[in-house]
Amino acid sequence: MTEPRLDVLAIGNAIVDVIADAPESFLEDEGLTKGAMLLVDEEEATRLYDQMGQGIEASGGSAANTAAGVAALGARAGFVGQVAPDQLGEVFTHDIRAKGVEFATEPADFGVSTARCLVLVTPDAHRTMNTYLGASQYLMVEALDEAQIESAAILYLEGYLWDPGAARYAMIKAIDVAHQAGRQVAFTLSDTFCIERHRDGFNALIDGGRVDILFANEAEIQALAAIPNFEQALATVKDKVKILVVTRSEKGAIAIAGDARAEVPAEPVGQVVDTTGAGDLFAAGFLAGQAQGRSLEQSLRMGAICAAEVISHYGARPEADLKALVAARLG
């Protein structure tokens, strides 16, 4: 096995977020479930956008946010995702490269525009997402560079990628390429609604030994196990993966690796402005910690530090110097 050239290669939907404040009543009027990610078609995205207030646009996408965080921590990150040859595609490409992430997927014209996620931030800082997948659903297996996958110590995938059919196949192919090269595969369950859509597929991936490091939050691990009890759900899943990482919002996070178990509290945060990206940046911190050879506990703390930073401002990519933040807290 050759020395890895990248620490983490993330594959996911390439999305530009359109972020706007919205009152609670907006969610009620639109019949939206707070905290959930809903897939919408272009017509519905346009209709909803017309109803939304003035927004800002910022590059997003769950696994892309994680890649940006890994790079911001000084580790070597790459990203694979499909954009269209349009302005938002240029924005996505610029932003992820500006973070130092290797991004080589060519824009492709499938007659649809770059993916957008309409993010509604309610006064309690929670985000409700409506995603138009656009070009990102056309991530074909042909867009993968096998040599790039083989060169990364960890391949990281988002559960959301299970939604588009083409990307689902590309994801499985990428996992197999990574494992054949002796690399680790990390996977995030993304959200409970995604699990409801794909529980059997996710469990088949995990039961089939295709996932080494699994990321979930409290609700997601229970949804995956279909067990409404946290410790029981943990017990059911933990032996199926090498490392199980579970975040619990203000209650901190847990990692279990075989017989080892580590727990950390949440990091203090001044004002929670927008929770978008909290899970993505937690994963970034944990993975970068693992890449640096840190312990389970130290890796969890890196995740908690990164998550605390990203929820202190609008947008799902880090703004502060994460490397300096971690150095100040952990040394």
Place this chain on the structure above:
Amino acid sequence: MTEPRLDVLAIGNAIVDVIADAPESFLEDEGLTKGAMLLVDEEEATRLYDQMGQGIEASGGSAANTAAGVAALGARAGFVGQVAPDQLGEVFTHDIRAKGVEFATEPADFGVSTARCLVLVTPDAHRTMNTYLGASQYLMVEALDEAQIESAAILYLEGYLWDPGAARYAMIKAIDVAHQAGRQVAFTLSDTFCIERHRDGFNALIDGGRVDILFANEAEIQALAAIPNFEQALATVKDKVKILVVTRSEKGAIAIAGDARAEVPAEPVGQVVDTTGAGDLFAAGFLAGQAQGRSLEQSLRMGAICAAEVISHYGARPEADLKALVAARLG
């Protein structure tokens, strides 16, 4: 003269801002003058964008920001400006309408994209702007709706609009339509570099009686008068317009109308994050105050309150409820 349907109709460049933090060294390396707005072509905009860090996109444009502020204060605002039929044009259109501003200028395909302004925010919160005018320079006189201009109590124009030739002609036409309908014309000098480019043109506009309300900051009024002394510059210009409004950053603002002179201090602001839009929002507050029949001093205070809000966050459009802010401070 019929009762106006709009309080303020603003005409200006229709621009989407791309905002990114930049160290002081970036300005030095690129030979950029802090605080200035530089016009760049598409090639240079692309080159500079490649050098910039991860950004956020937010609708901007000087007069458009003012229109958004006027509407946020509960007054009736319209905007005229040219976008292209592309994604950033959709973003601009959505955002200004979401603020309640009447915006009816049709997107037009002149083979160029919607205008972008690359805004570099240095750690001292000052912004340095590089504008690619794109579609906004093709604001043709044919895009004007004379009935709309005649229906607005105040026509508001940005000095930046003097840069593109077609828009310059449209601006003069709009002024004449407004004056023939018995309406007021307000004008902002935009920035000192803009004045250097167009001092004769601006002075001809003002000397010709085409400007009723003139907005400037301290440096701009001195640049216009070509007199490096504040009070002397004021004395030279004040009798050429009905109302002269001059902002002085942390020193507050002054308005002179004939023999009347009002001064107010700057409003307190917690942390200055990004000064983009300070002048635009000051103008919004002053104009809305005038529309509400307030005194010079009260109108200045409204301007100061709006400017303080917009510099407390990234982006040049108000985020807080300006109407509530003014009600709390002024009643």
